[in-house]
Amino acid sequence: MPEVKQEPQAPLLPGVVAVALSTAYLIALLAVEKQPLVIGLLAFGIVAVLVAHYMDWLDPVGRSFAEREGVLSAYAVLAACVVAAFFHDNHFVLLLFVTVLLYAVATLGLNIEFGYAGVLNFAGASFFGIGAYTSAVLNTYTAVPHLLVLLIGGTLAALIGSLLLLPVLRTRGHYAALVTIAFALLLKTFLEVNDVLGGPQGMQVKGMSILGWSFNDNFEIGKIEMSFYLNYFVISMLLLCGTFVLVRRLERSWIGLDLDAIRLDETAASCFGLDIARWKITAFVLGNFVIGLAGALFGMVGGFVAPNNYTFADSLIMVSILLLGGIGNPWGVVVATFIVVVLPEKLQTIQEYRFLLYALIVIVVLLFRPEGLLPRPVRRYFPGGRA
Amino acid sequence: MSRIVRQLSLFFASALFVGALVATAQAKERVKVGFIGPLTGGVSVNGIGGRNSAELAVKLRNADAKAKYEYELVVLDDECKPNVAVQVATKMAADKEIIAGATHYCSATAIATVDIYHKFGFPIIVWGAVLPDITYRSKYAEVHRVNGTMIDQNDANAELITKLGFKNVAVIHDTTDYGKGHNAYFSKSLAKLGGKIVGTFGVTADQQDFTAELTQIKSLNPEVVYFGGLTPIGVRVRSQMDKLGIKSVFDGTSGIVSEAFIQGLGPLAEGALAFREGASTEKLPGGKFFLEKYAAQKYDNPPEAYGAFSYAAMDLILDSIEKVGPDRKKVIEELANVRDRDSIIGKITFDDHGQNTVALITKYVVQDGKFVEWDDSEYATGRRKLPGQK
Numbered sequence: 071m072p073e074v075k076q077e078p079q080a081p082l083l084p085g086v087v088a089v090a091l092s093t094a095y096l097i098a099l100l101a102v103e104k105q106p107l108v109i110g111l112l113a114f115g116i117v118a119v120l121v122a123h124y125m126d127w128l129d130p131v132g133r134s135f136a137e138r139e140g141v142l143s144a145y146a147v148l149a150a151c152v153v154a155a156f157f158h159d160n161h162f163v164l165l166l167f168v169t170v171l172l173y174a175v176a177t178l179g180l181n182i183e184f185g186y187a188g189v190l191n192f193a194g195a196s197f198f199g200i201g202a203y204t205s206a207v208l209n210t211y212t213a214v215p216h217l218l219v220l221l222i223g224g225t226l227a228a229l230i231g232s233l234l235l236l237p238v239l240r241t242r243g244h245y246a247a248l249v250t251i252a253f254a255l256l257l258k259t260f261l262e263v264n265d266v267l268g269g270p271q272g273m274q275v276k277g278m279s280i281l282g283w284s285f286n287d288n289f290e291i292g293k294i295e296m297s298f299y300l301n302y303f304v305i306s307m308l309l310l311c312g313t314f315v316l317v318r319r320l321e322r323s324w325i326g327l328d329l330d331a332i333r334l335d336e337t338a339a340s341c342f343g344l345d346i347a348r349w350k351i352t353a354f355v356l357g358n359f360v361i362g363l364a365g366a367l368f369g370m371v372g373g374f375v376a377p378n379n380y381t382f383a384d385s386l387i388m389v390s391i392l393l394l395g396g397i398g399n400p401w402g403v404v405v406a407t408f409i410v411v412v413l414p415e416k417l418q419t420i421q422e423y424r425f426l427l428y429a430l431i432v433i434v435v436l437l438f439r440p441e442g443l444l445p446r447p448v449r450r451y452f453p454g455g456r457a
Numbered sequence: 458m459s460r461i462v463r464q465l466s467l468f469f470a471s472a473l474f475v476g477a478l479v480a481t482a483q484a485k486e487r488v489k490v491g492f493i494g495p496l497t498g499g500v501s502v503n504g505i506g507g508r509n510s511a512e513l514a515v516k517l518r519n520a521d522a523k524a525k526y527e528y529e530l531v532v533l534d535d536e537c538k539p540n541v542a543v544q545v546a547t548k549m550a551a552d553k554e555i556i557a558g559a560t561h562y563c564s565a566t567a568i569a570t571v572d573i574y575h576k577f578g579f580p581i582i583v584w585g586a587v588l589p590d591i592t593y594r595s596k597y598a599e600v601h602r603v604n605g606t607m608i609d610q611n612d613a614n615a616e617l618i619t620k621l622g623f624k625n626v627a628v629i630h631d632t633t634d635y636g637k638g639h640n641a642y643f644s645k646s647l648a649k650l651g652g653k654i655v656g657t658f659g660v661t662a663d664q665q666d667f668t669a670e671l672t673q674i675k676s677l678n679p680e681v682v683y684f685g686g687l688t689p690i691g692v693r694v695r696s697q698m699d700k701l702g703i704k705s706v707f708d709g710t711s712g713i714v715s716e717a718f719i720q721g722l723g724p725l726a727e728g729a730l731a732f733r734e735g736a737s738t739e740k741l742p743g744g745k746f747f748l749e750k751y752a753a754q755k756y757d758n759p760p761e762a763y764g765a766f767s768y769a770a771m772d773l774i775l776d777s778i779e780k781v782g783p784d785r786k787k788v789i790e791e792l793a794n795v796r797d798r799d800s801i802i803g804k805i806t807f808d809d810h811g812q813n814t815v816a817l818i819t820k821y822v823v824q825d826g827k828f829v830e831w832d833d834s835e836y837a838t839g840r841r842k843l844p845g846q847k
Contacts, residue, residue, distance in 0.1 A: 160551070161551035161577075162544075162547050162551045162552070165547050165548075166544065169544065269633075270565070270633075271564065271565060271634060272565060274572065372539075373543065373569075373572055373573070374543055374572070375539075376539040376565050376569060378537075378538055378539055378565055379538065379539050415544070415548075418532075418534060418548075422496040422497055422505060422534070424534070
């Protein structure tokens, strides 16, 4: 065992304060509806972050997150639960929240491919769609238990994605991207002409139920009526936690080390005896599995699947979440998903101009943070110690 | 005893006074109504036209001194995408302050959201989507539609050719949702009127050569060839009919109402029939009124084809709220009783599925290289005759 020199750990407080403040801000943002308030709150958020940046308040936050990740992750989960509890009877906000969680899961899958192994995938939404269609078909025509349906959804996405392995392995960079774009078009056309799958009009998906507990019914705790989306929140949160831990462990392990090496320099990596094909396949299949898993659950949440949900444009949204958050950083993914999913929704009040403002904000963010909001930090070989 | 009476009267007097104060301060109760349409993306012109029209209905109602409530329109954008539509529909339906909504231009978004409206008991009137399933797949009391569907189009079609004395019809349709739907609804309504389908042929949407199908059709000797599909193969079918010497009437659907159909066929297009949901806004019963009011608002965009339907849907919602008050359940009951209601798009009658049954269909015939409305054409007056017409 290598001797790790124990230095005093970074204080926990800045991280906790940051989590608490962002939770309060998120609740406020989700709760307000009036146009001036929404715009004001957004402006306030941007200014607050800028001020914190120039006052150097963000560094201690970053340090405490880097060194006390385990504890702070628990606080973050707690914060999410607080937000959900606050909106316990608000169907819409919970739906939005669940959407954020599942998109975050899918983008974490994309992160394994894109961020670690460097395998470009511009068909994220297609694999998401394969998962969703799996749950649509299985829930309609079979009695497969719904938790199993999720796993089958992920597996199918991984299997169908395997069709792409050969072309993805033989091509590099832009050409590999082209292969996945072609696949996205192929899948959409296939769904459109296929009558069993509902054709261009799509098909309904039955809601989830586990052991007789129907996820699509409101329920009561004590005397308080809860939104049925709270069911989905719990399972989505579990899925996100599981995926997050998986991605984090993967990154920390020697597999993550190999993936990094392959992304940075294939030639060098193969000189050191790394099997390029093997690790690319691992990352691609695993990533698609995670995306499919999220898609299968999202199909049941939304209750409807149609080919138009899973277009190339939707894949680009996933990629932009990854880029906005900072490639390779799971925390960045989570933060960016909130921005990309919640912001256009909160801007509904300005109607047809909302995407203009939204796009502008994204461009400005990338102008000042070209590596994303939270760029991936330098690898920490000894967690708990200094990098 | 008298003290209690005095106190009580004081109480009531002050209550009345406060009530009067509130009444003057806020003359009318505010009621929220909703609109959903595609405000961004490829079909946004239609969505914005619809939005403006719904807004116009609300503005006119608020300007009306007789209105009991002050209305506020909540507008949400579905981007013509089912997943986004599910989100915004949940948002609107879950907001208990919003009483009813005029929703959806795209069929894919409407069919994706009807279950949500049903679940939340939120009354809606579809203002633009044409897929029959939206109203007919399930029997939801919450879901209504003012515009017509494929079914109405084919009813009008079957009625016209029966009236012209044609009985035997051969059907060619493409195998997309569009073609298959048309085939199903046309066959049904023709059978009701006593006509006979002598043969049905499904073709793929990119087929080039129809000799096989048309040779069979020739031997069946129908008076009419019904075509359910879009312009490109419509042009091919019609020209190959000519090559094989089939003299039947070419009877198309909304899919062939385009300039390209006439350009592709030249003089051969003459006498082709076609049908379309809705009508040009000027031709609507209240079209002139609507266009004048719309122009007075100086919107940047025109109302587009379905603007008048959006206006009519919103107007019907406002009428219902005026009558029964801002209560979702009562509005649903009220909408179920809509019979022969006058509107700018003509009379509205909802059937048990909430579908407007007196939906407007425009009949077209190609005359001298133009799609002319049937009633204005020389074919209707008898100056020209379709092939085989008695």
